[in-house]
Structure formats: structure tokens, C-alpha cells
Amino acid sequence: MHTNLGKDNLSSLLAKLSIPSMIALFSASLYTIADTIFLGRAVGATALAGLGFASPIQLFLVAFAQLFGAGAASVISRALGKGDQDRANRAFSTSAVTLLVVTALFALFYLALPSLVLSWFGPEGETALQARAYLSALLLFTPFFCASTFLSSTLRSEGKAGKALILLLLGNSVNIALDSLFILSLGLGIRGAALATGLGHLAAVAYGLYALTGRKGTFSWAKPSMMLLKEIFPLGLPSWIRQVGTGAVIALVNSLLLHRAGSHAVASYTLITQVTMLCYLPLSALVMGFSPIAGYSYGSNNTKRLVSLIKLSITVQLALGLLILSGLQIFAAPILTLFTKDATLVNATLTPLRIVLSTLMLVGIQTLGASYFQSIGKSLVSLLLWTSRQFLLLIPLVLLLSTRFGSLGIWISFPLSDLLSVILTIAFLRRELHELHRS
Numbered sequence: 001m002h003t004n005l006g007k008d009n010l011s012s013l014l015a016k017l018s019i020p021s022m023i024a025l026f027s028a029s030l031y032t033i034a035d036t037i038f039l040g041r042a043v044g045a046t047a048l049a050g051l052g053f054a055s056p057i058q059l060f061l062v063a064f065a066q067l068f069g070a071g072a073a074s075v076i077s078r079a080l081g082k083g084d085q086d087r088a089n090r091a092f093s094t095s096a097v098t099l100l101v102v103t104a105l106f107a108l109f110y111l112a113l114p115s116l117v118l119s120w121f122g123p124e125g126e127t128a129l130q131a132r133a134y135l136s137a138l139l140l141f142t143p144f145f146c147a148s149t150f151l152s153s154t155l156r157s158e159g160k161a162g163k164a165l166i167l168l169l170l171g172n173s174v175n176i177a178l179d180s181l182f183i184l185s186l187g188l189g190i191r192g193a194a195l196a197t198g199l200g201h202l203a204a205v206a207y208g209l210y211a212l213t214g215r216k217g218t219f220s221w222a223k224p225s226m227m228l229l230k231e232i233f234p235l236g237l238p239s240w241i242r243q244v245g246t247g248a249v250i251a252l253v254n255s256l257l258l259h260r261a262g263s264h265a266v267a268s269y270t271l272i273t274q275v276t277m278l279c280y281l282p283l284s285a286l287v288m289g290f291s292p293i294a295g296y297s298y299g300s301n302n303t304k305r306l307v308s309l310i311k312l313s314i315t316v317q318l319a320l321g322l323l324i325l326s327g328l329q330i331f332a333a334p335i336l337t338l339f340t341k342d343a344t345l346v347n348a349t350l351t352p353l354r355i356v357l358s359t360l361m362l363v364g365i366q367t368l369g370a371s372y373f374q375s376i377g378k379s380l381v382s383l384l385l386w387t388s389r390q391f392l393l394l395i396p397l398v399l400l401l402s403t404r405f406g407s408l409g410i411w412i413s414f415p416l417s418d419l420l421s422v423i424l425t426i427a428f429l430r431r432e433l434h435e436l437h438r439s
Helices: 012-043 045-081 083-112 114-119 125-157 160-185 191-214 225-259 263-299 303-339 343-356 360-375 381-406 405-439
Strands: none
Touching: 012 045, 012 160, 012 191, 012 263, 012 303, 012 405, 045 125, 045 191, 045 225, 045 360, 083 225, 114 160, 125 191, 125 263, 125 405, 160 191, 160 360, 191 225, 225 263, 225 360, 225 405, 263 303, 263 343, 263 360, 263 381, 303 343, 303 360, 343 405, 360 381, 360 405, 381 405
16 A cells, blocks of 8 residues: 555554564664674674674764765655655765765775774774674675665655565575574684675665666666755764764773773673664664654645654654563563573673663654654754764763773763753754744
């Protein structure tokens, strides 16, 4: 059935877009989840630590896919809301070409100077060797793992969450099958995990291009536009900063933990990031379902529908967050055991995990607010909200509290930054709702 972003019932439409998006996010996360499970159970803690140190560099590259994907999605959804197909085509083409050029240049820089780049992130000894082996294989596929993120975002921007899901499921099916072959059967270790991930993204990109630009696709290739790029860039910048901020936090925490507690603590943090990602999936999926509806409603000047959408989405975010937080208290240990057979590592991770996720029910409000302002083209407010949680709050708190309280200070910094950023988001949303009611 065709999805009408401007007329369908909000509750059913939000569910229709969010549920496939949640499955899609889980599928996207399976790339790293599968790598972590195979490496944690078949290779050990050192491989997990190497994967943890490699992830900030990978996140930095994916940030560009988020930048151009989110920026183009905002332009595309509003253009489609106004019936301007030509503008949507040019936004898609401009973002795709620019993304390819930017990420290819960075990948070439790393492959030419791998030791220099890794030295910025602090791994040493065997951990550094594991990180380098992973990145040297994965970055050969840079255009593909960035393009798959971009294409998935573009599919969602036009309301085709189902096709975005197929893209991710296809890529992950290839990844998991090859993980089993390369790691378990051929014994390629962390390099095998990287090759499996890269080939999975290659398969996803092939499908994504067919779905978007093939005979039945929505878009046709058009000449890239510098004027559109100037609009897309600031709209996508909050997503880029958010992703870079995530990578910066991981790199900083890895470095602090390595020097205070050793590579085993880094392996523990790698597990925490994976479980955190799983817990955030439903919250992020709701935001992904919310964003195209918000952008379309704003573009068509349907203020009443937009206000109702915001209120409904906040209510659902709070309920989901509380449900996930409750489940985590019961199932934290079994979830960690999926990733590793090391009981000592599991026990060392339980308390930090519960501290880091203690404000989970509030996080959805912050991401929803930041995404809302991004969807309607208010890039400066969105930029402030995305940066507040990581750059403006979390990184300074980690540095300050780790000096005073050690590892405990690092873990406390996460919920404290969440709480402060949510307060800031609520202030902006209240002002926005007041303005919408007056219009």
C-alpha cells in the first residue's frame, strides 16, 4: 500500500515507518554486532580491543554518509512534499557524487599513512596490530560502506522504509555468512571480519542503486548543483557532528581506559558500545520514522498535524525508553554473554553498563528534538542540540570526572551529559510548540 506522508493516520504512519526502520537499524548494527560476536567468542579480548580502537576511524567515514544522507533527506522530503521532482533528483545526485569523492580521499590518506593515523587514537602493541589489520582491509571498501548508509537514508526520506530494510538485510546476510567462512573456517581473524563487512556493503549498494535509480526508481541522475550542496551541507552537518562526536568519545574513553586499566578495560567498553547501540535501536527508529513526516508536514505548512506528531512521538519515546531500561536490569548479563565467553569480562562490564544507560528513557527526547529541527531546515538549532550531548557536555565531563574519580568518573559522565542535553532540548521544543500554536 502506498504511504501518504501528508494524510495517513499519524499513529499508524509512525508505526509503518518506524517498525521497518527499527528492523533496518538492527540490520545495520549487525555489521558490527556480528563482527563483535565472532571475534569475541572465536578470537578473544585483544581482538575486541582492536575493533574498539578501529571503530572511531570507521565512524568518522560513516559520518560523511550521515552528513550527505541527512542533508539530502531533508531537502528531498520537502521537495517531494511540494511536488518538485527535479529538485529531489539534483539533491540526490549532488550528495552521492560529493560523498564518493570525500570518503575516497580520506581512505587513500589512511591507506598511505596507517601508522600515523592510528597513533592519534592511542592503541599499542598487539591491540594496534589488530586495529590496523581490520582497517587496512575494511577501508578498501570505503565507497561501498559509506554509500550503503547514504542510500538507506535516501530510501527512508521518500517513505520507502521497506526497501531500506531490504538493502540492510541483504548486506548483513552476506556479512554474517562471510564472517562464519572467513573467521571460523579460514581463520582470518579480525581481517576476515573486515572483508566480510566490506563485501556485505558492496551487495547492499548494488541493491540500493537499483531501487533508487532503476527502471522503477524514484530518482534519475542529474547534474550536481553547488547551490544545492551549500544547502545540503549545513542541514547534514548536525548528523556529521553527532557521528564524529560518537567517534571522538569512543577514542577518548579507549585512550583513558587503556592507560588506566589496560586493554581488557577497552574490550569491556567495546561491549558496552554494542549493548548501548542495541538499546538505542527502537528510540532511533522512532526518530527515523518521525523525520520524513515532520519534514513533509512542515513543507506542506500543515501546522496542526506537525504539533500532533511531536506530542505523539515524545510520548512513545518515553514509554519505549522506560520499557528498555527495565528489561536491561534483568537481561544485562545474558546479553553480554552473547558477545564473549569470558566470565571475568562480563562481570567487569555489568556495573558500568547499567550506569551508562541509566538515563535511557530520556535520550529519545534529545534525539527527537535535534532531528526535528534538522528535518524542518533549522540547522543551527539542530547543530546546537546534536553537539550539546557529546562535544559540549560529554567530552569535557569525561576529562574532568576521570581525573577526579578514575574509571567511575568516565561512566558517570554519560548519564550526566544525557540529562543536561535533554533539559536543553525540552527548552527549544517548548518554544517551537508555542510558535506553532500561534501560527
